[in-house]
Amino acid sequence: MTKTLEFHDWREVARILNFINRFGCSLESLEVHSTDGLFHTRVTVNGNPEALRRLDAQLTKLTDDDKEMAR
């Protein structure tokens, strides 16, 4: 699974890694670069479909809360 995400807080990267580990997935690649205070993140993760689905759902929540924190 490859996800492209945008965050205001670069520490979200640590949260992503925690979730990948917790759901028993593995990290294939992670790229982060910053533009105008936004952190553009592209992450590719391997894992079983169920775990990836749960991870995907958590990443959506992560993005929502990041937006709220930056409001």
Added chain:
Amino acid sequence: MNHADPMTGAQLILKVLEDEGVDVVFGYPGGAIMPLYDALYGHSLRHILTRHEQGAAFAAGGFARSTGRVGVCFATSGPGATNLVTGLVDALMDSVPIVAITGQVRTVLMGTDGFQEADVTAITHTATKRNVCVRSVDDLERSLRAAFRIARGPRPGPVLVDVPTDILKATLKNPSPPREPQARRVPAAPSRDAIRQAADLIVAAARPVLIVGGGARTSDAVREFRELCAALRAPHTATINGLGCAHPDDPRFLGMLGMHGWKAANLAVAQADLILALGMRFDDRVTGRTDRFAQKAKIVHADIDEAEFDKIIHADVRLHGDLRTSLRALIDELDRRPLPSFDSWSREARALGAPPPRDHTEHSNLSATDVLDALVAAAPADTIITTDVGQHQMWMAQRVRPVDPRSFITSAGLGTMGFGVPSAVGAQFGNPERTVIAVCGDGGFQMTLNELATIRRYGLPVKILIIDNQRLGMVRQWQELFYERRYSAVDLTDNPDFTALAGAFGIRGESIASAPELPGALDRFLRLREPALLHCACHPMENVWPIIPPGGATTEAMESASA
């Protein structure tokens, strides 16, 4: 203070707390957070000094669970903050809104292994919905207000704001004027199509069962849930966090679901052709073996958190949104349709099992279940009961008849021993006119008994009932049933004298050990408008029945050791 005056970070925190409607905080001071405690001096915000930071976190949780408002706790840096962690995870698991504010070492010392420095935001990364270390006083207000918004929802939870000492001391040149708390973010409403699909399944069903969870408490959907139950006249059950959502006298309420749930509830779910799962998350203690859970049923799952859909059990229809909104839309949709009668199925479901059986071990000791039956019968109807974790918690959950879901407060998801007494402290501050009773086991009580001092100091009329079986009872029960009676590290026969202990804290205590003593002791205990402790020396080998064996299906409940 004139709003044109310079304001320190510490003063700003208190201003924001006032704006957010906070009138009580639970905490424990220390070096790094001293500027905040200095700002508190003479301030109108009420600070409750607990005797341990974990007590402050649990008290904030008890306050939040019983009132629906955000619970707030303070702690200093390092050990103060790390002592909050269990309370934060506990709140995260049960979706309880807490804002924790911790002191941090000065910014120049961060990363130097300074005295009482801990990387608190790293430690609490997975213990909170969100955390932040504020590096500039100019960011403080925005961070605090965001913390309250995020704590409140859409799915509530704990948020931690870590503030270095120098930020607490720094002055803000242009503090903002007072303002109202910002509204909880508007939750999504389910689509009309989803509501219609759910209604289609209901009118086509022959054996529907409603399962309500803690989401109904969070979204204040109790009235709508009861309205739906009344409209459908269908059997319904609850997770432990959903207890109190159903009307306690509704004959179609089947009792609690799950590992120690009522037999009728578990078997009705197994036989159902439709499950309406409302604000619940299919915890493993509820489902047992997932491949055998409600095998014959279509599932309609309503939840505010999209991540809960299909996490454990596949949903045929998802109602994504605030539960109250979802239920209102569903009720309105069903109003337009002729509904089948589920009366016959309701009677059939009710007849699937009797209430949880007593333990039939022969003994002459006081029975824990007799004590708790008597407590439920004698306590005022609107009593708030908190529990610790273990056998007494399950016995209580099987029997309690809360008037609403904020009247039964228990650590459900994390299962945290030591929760009972400090959460009762928070619940009593949130509900000063109501009777609050902490029902504890002897093990859990000893984890946080230091909060007796808090109860005494503030004259809280909290009642503490200890079910003392001189064992870590639930672990002992599992060792008896599933580990060939190899009793390992569960013996508490050297327990202290609990009434003497209460006396040492200035709290009236009484101890009983036989059934004839129970009515009088309970009456004296409940009549007191001051703190009281009732110690009940119970049979050490009494078990919780039924129990679904670990890895078992909900249809495989054991009702005795020989079953």
